[in-house]
Amino acid sequence: MSFGALEIGRKALMAQKFGLDVTSNNIANVNTAGYSRRTAVLNQSNPISQYGNFKGTGVLSTKLKTYREDFFDREIRDTFSRRFGLESDEQIYQRLETIMMEPSEANLNENLTDFFKAFDELALKPESVGLRDHLIEVARSVVDKFNYISQQMTDAKRDIAKDIYFAVDKANSLIKEIAAYNGAFSANRSLASNESVTMIDEREKIIEELAKIGDVKITNNDDGTVNVYMNGVNLVTKNIAGTLRVEENINQQSEEMTFSVSLINKKGNILNNVKPKDGELSSMIKHYNITLNENLNTGDFSLLGRLNAYGTAFVENVNSISERGFGLDDKTPIPAGRKFFTIDSSKGAVIMKLSGDIDRRPRDIPISSEANEPGNGAIAREIARLADIPDFIGLDSYTEFYATMIGKLGAVSQASALMRTNVSLVSEQLESQRESIIGVNLDEEAINLMKYQKAFEAAARVVNITSEMLTTIVNLGR
Secondary structure, eight states: OHHHHHHHHHHHHHHHHHHHHHHHHHHOOOOOTOOOEEEEEEEEEEOOOOOOOEOOOOOEEEEEEOOHHHHHHHHHHHHHHHHHHHHHHHHHHHHHHHTTOOOOHHHHSHHHHHHHHHHHHHHHHHTTTHHHHHHHHHHHHHHHHHHHHHHHHHHHHHHHHHHHHHHHHHHHHHHHHHHHHHHHHHHHHTOOHHHHHHHHHHHHHHHHHHHSSOOOOEEEEESSOHHHHHHHEEETTTTEEEEEEEEEEEOOTTTEEEEEEEEEEEESSSSEEOOOSSSHHOOOOIIIITTTTTTTHHHOOOHHHHHHHHHHHHHHHHHHHHHHHTTOOOSSSOOOOSSEEEEEOOSSSSEEEEEETTOOOOGGGGOBBBTTOOOOOHHHHHHHHHGGGGBTTTTTOOOHHHHHHHHHHHHHHHHHHHHHHHHHHHHHHHHHHHHHSSOHHHHHHHHHHHHHHHHHHHHHHHHHHHHHHHHHHHTTTT
């Protein structure tokens, strides 16, 4: 009997205790998001040669095994980018549908229909001041509804702009965190296994958060660090973090303002133009630059641009006829040139107002084609017939143009919702599959607890028995 048995027992105790610690840590983190379960890897220590034979020297806990899978991490990051980009699309489209009050009977098109009907009624009794007052109220309803929608569109566009800046600030914060974790790896390659695995888990959570903002790809370096790219643009190189900045681009000819995102250096100079293909940032930039861009001239679907065209055509068509008309008290043969509406597009979205020639002046409404003919309703009938002309806006009637605009909004909204549902299902399946591999199974961990407990007790018994035998041998020599 030698002290070798005691050393073997000591190693066994340490190894089984390490296994117990790892198992306990797994159980403690069963509900921790992003945690990957670990397993203690035990190997026999190097044997020694004695009396011409090799004798075992016990067990060592050589390393910590993690079950994290690069394949699932990569696929989940990709689906996160598509999923959260589509969720952003769906939310924005739903907000725009709510603003347009679609689908409902209280939409803007119904207000215009009521306006033309009011002219049709007034054409039958052009001398009625009561019907003229009613017409003004109906016209005011058109103005109020149109301006409400325009203001809500402007507010939505402003909110998206704020969200773009917020998303870029958040991305810069995440980029710095990833670089900080990389710095910890590159500065200390002797990190303990458990600490190293924990840092990898935490870093992956941060990368997945960044993937929600924009499409992210990573490459692994030999020292445990990663490089991060967004649409091919390098954001993180080992412990060096890049900085993103929102760029406001203004077209001097069309006054069109668009947003883009650039990678800049420490002096603020642009290194690369980042064009995320997926993620929340890509979605918001698309809706700011296209869906809510009133000056868009690329042929893409701009809801605000079409709304402006709808309102502008309505005002111009009505005014072009009303300027040729006469009111109840007009005596001269030259028309007063009264406009029914005025518009202001200086702030992007068209704002409509009742003309001062008409507002609260029902007798001055120009519905007669001749002066001093109070029973003449020719101009009123002509304005009423605008509801039926096929070229109200371009080659469309006002109802066709509106239906096409709302139909397009509904189509892109429905397509976005459908794609989001499909991508979410794929994302959830991938997360479930990854969790089945890296997640903690309490039944399995309970078995491991008993296994390491019994092994620890057996190792302790070896140490006790060996100690007693050595004590006996020592006493015999006295």
